[in-house]
Amino acid sequence: MVVDTLVAAFGLVGTVALFAVARWDASRVEFSRPLLWAAIVAAPFAVGIGLYLFVPAAPMTGVIMTANTGIVLYGFEREVTIEDDEPADPGELPHE
Numbered sequence: 001m002v003v004d005t006l007v008a009a010f011g012l013v014g015t016v017a018l019f020a021v022a023r024w025d026a027s028r029v030e031f032s033r034p035l036l037w038a039a040i041v042a043a044p045f046a047v048g049i050g051l052y053l054f055v056p057a058a059p060m061t062g063v064i065m066t067a068n069t070g071i072v073l074y075g076f077e078r079e080v081t082i083e084d085d086e087p088a089d090p091g092e093l094p095h096e
Contacts, residue, residue, distance in 0.1 A: 011049030018042045044070040
């Protein structure tokens with residue numbers, strides 16, 4: 001019971017923190033809809049915490065995958081947004 005309370009508190013604080021950081025970073029990188037991206041990052045994390053707390057039959061791998069989905073999608077989109085449009089030069093590493 002104490003563990004569930006700690007997980008719920010961590011989930012609430014983590015969800016709010018993920019939302020705030022994703023919104024700040026999306027605004028900084030100039031995404032077109034920073035609030036939407038913040039929700040895309042925070043909502044799957046909250047769902048993952050909810051699965052852990054309220055669905056005891058849910059496999060832990062599924063809970064972890066669900067909680068990480070928004071963060072991974074944001075990371076992919078961020079990488080595509082900030083990459084250079086210039087083609088790579090053969091024989092050189094990127095960002096040299």
